[in-house]
Amino acid sequence: MANGDERRLVEAAGLEEDRALLGRTSTAERVAAILRDRIAEGYFPPGIRLSEESIGGALGVSRNTLREAFRLLTHERLLVHELNRGVFVRVVTLEDLLDIYRVRTLVECAAVRGLGDPPFRLDALEAALAAGEKAADELAWQDLSTANIRFHQAIVALAESPRTDELMRGVLAELRLVFHAMEDPRRFYEPYLARNRQILAALQAGEVARAERTLAAYLEDSRRQLSEAYSRRVAEM
Template identity: 85%
Template sequence: MAKEDDRRLAEASGLETDRVLLGRTSTAERVAAILRDRIAEGYFPPGTRLSEESIGGALGVSRNTLREAFRLLTHERLLVHELNRGVFVRVVTVEDLLDIYRVRALVECAAVRGLGEPPFRLEAVESALAAGEQAARDQAWQDLSTANIRFHQALVALAESPRTDELMRGVLAELRLVFHAMDDPRRFHEPYLARNRQILAALRAGDVTHAERLLATYLEDSRQQLSQAYSQRVSEA
């Protein structure tokens, strides 16, 4: 029964369709990227046990390759290995959440502050905002969550630093573990859509100082709201 449940979970997560992305040059890094995306998208919620057999079969990779991918994601704090039990999607602590926001404030605000002279290449930021607005109209709150994450990834990408982009992918994927554990995603995402518009408007106007100030306030308000709700959720669990 457990193996059947594992197989169904692998199928529901869409891993078999990702198999074509690996091609002949299957690597642990590519497998890790696929699993990172699936975790961020909520296919593997916090606390989920990841079956080597089912996931390896769905992706068509060896057990050694999969274990190396698990090791990479454990290093990124997305997975945790429990002795004699297996590998699980990590359950984030309240302390982790506060640290995530410390990193976000440092990196995101610095990325905006360090922009050169306008105009800026805002296509990805605009696209993420448009996706969020459409998701809100459709009342697709998980899609709105994804669009909001992409908005902030696009802000950081303005710095044109591959290393910073990589850092933020991991940080924001870890943050998604918190969102997946919360009820009523609309409450945590819809109010911030208008604030994304304000940040984008400031960047379009070339006012980096105002954009950074809006972003810093946004992150602090988000931290307070989410940490309070998550603390309550953890205490009730």
């Protein structure tokens, strides 16, 4: 990729706007968090090379800080370092995809199952669903994908566990790398928007068991559809 293309990629991701978030005490962890979000939002697709010069310049951080952030994201399986070539956004395997859904089912369903007595704090789910519905109305499929991920992050957040929240941020960011395999994003995302609405309605009614059943069915259908599409894409490569 030419330097001009690398700069345009960084500009599209809005990293310069995130520079203020780093403050005077910028750390590799904060840089990694910004890049993780941008990967999850689809700005950096699988296989793309991440330019140290462009990203470091946009965020105003040292090369050492950026390299440490890259190392952290490599450990999270979002990036891969190729000797003498640089750092690239990782291309997920089918086995990775299946494992991601195993983790999602274990964690998301447990978060719902472990809820106490209603009412529940559902503001984040309601906001994510509203953002998804707005994106669907505007035919903004990448925005709908982002809203969907935020909805499921909010499900996990119901457990009020910072460690689980951190785990799922990485898992769902890794999953976003697979979404690029969907040739018809509208056909994939729109039905699951309705399923999110059903999950939220069950939680609003205080029906935890129904919410968990709906969520489990959602995850199984999503896993099957996505793995079939991804298998076809891998076979074509």
